[in-house]
Amino acid sequence: MRVRSVTQKLMLSAVAASALIAVSVSAHAQNAKPITIGMIMEARPEVEPWSAAWHDAAEALKKKDPSIKVLESYDAYDASRAEPVARQMLDSGANVLALTTFVLSDVAKAVSPDYPKVPMAVSSFGVTREPNLSSLTASYLEMGYSNCWLLTKLSKDGRIGVVGAQKAPFETEQFEGCKLGAAAANASSKIVLVNTNSFTDTQANREQVKALLDQGIVDINLISGVEDAVGGLRLCESSKAHCTTWGGDARQWAATSVVTTAILDWSVVLDDLVQQARTGDVKVKSFDLTFGNGGLKAPDFSKTDAVSPALQKEFLAMIADLGSKKIELPPSKVHPGLR
Secondary structure, three states: OOOHHHHHHHHHHHHHHHHHHHHHHHHHHOOOOOOEEEEOOOOHHHHOOHHHHHHHHHHHHHHHOEEEEEEEEOOOHHHHHHHHHHHHHHHHHOOOOEEEEEHHHHHHHHHHOOOOOOOOEEEOOOEEEEOOEEEEEEEEEHHHHHHHHHHHHHHOOOEEEEEEEOOHHHHHHHHHHHHHHHHHHOOEEEEEEOOOOOOHHHHHHHHHHHHHHHOOOOOEEEEOOOOOHHHHHHHHHHHHHHHEEEEHHHHHHHOOHHHHHHOOOOHHHHHHHHHHHOOOOOOOEEEEEEOOOEEEEEOOOOOOOOOOOHHHHHHHHHHHHHOOOEEEEEEEOOOOOOO
């Protein structure tokens, strides 16, 4: 009976300690300064991989920290409309502002001086301004390398297709990474590049994917990562092709045919900006998402049987080598100094 009594006391002590920890964590969450993040995006997340990445990152941050609120707007393609929306968000109490597309660089430079205590960031190639405007980008070389490495490994004849939009700098650099990844996977590989000439025309992307399929090319990387890519992804699914892209997890448009996505985890950036807002220690930074810092991620292979367990293991090892820089890529021409 004495042993049982001691055991019971120990169990009660453990329960009490757990309850105390829970209360402490709860109190910390309640005492955290509420933060409102304003995000101006290109499109609704359900129609674009790029915007889906931002939305998913914000949702993950909210789940981790319920004191965070997020305002989303979809006026990014029109700078003249985006600027008043940004100012309205800030005037209504947004503590953090994310301008998530390259076309808003001028808007960011115009707005940031009027709200110097609000940490802001714009997707750009090195556009920063003291004291509060940071820049956001990612390693397009790593994206291209990883996607095309896997597609080339899957290709039966060494051919892969690449569908771009308008040869923007981030596309051309991703294509350079693609060539390196394909060559590493198969020195005799061949890449066929086509372009839609639009970032928003889903039908044009679908037609370019069909042109590749008609040539017998069934391993295809969609490098625009924006709205036009959804058309190609849906054709990939119905054609049972192997496709890749980047941004948010593309399996929401092509559940089984997307063999991987270079996922952009913007929560790395948003969390930093939130902490700046909470502490008042606002700093200008140049954020660069990579596999090494956790800003780039590859999803699991739970929804496709196209990639064998052996190839999955090899793929993950390659991703780890990109992250550790064991695989050495050339300096970025798009954002020099950031890799």
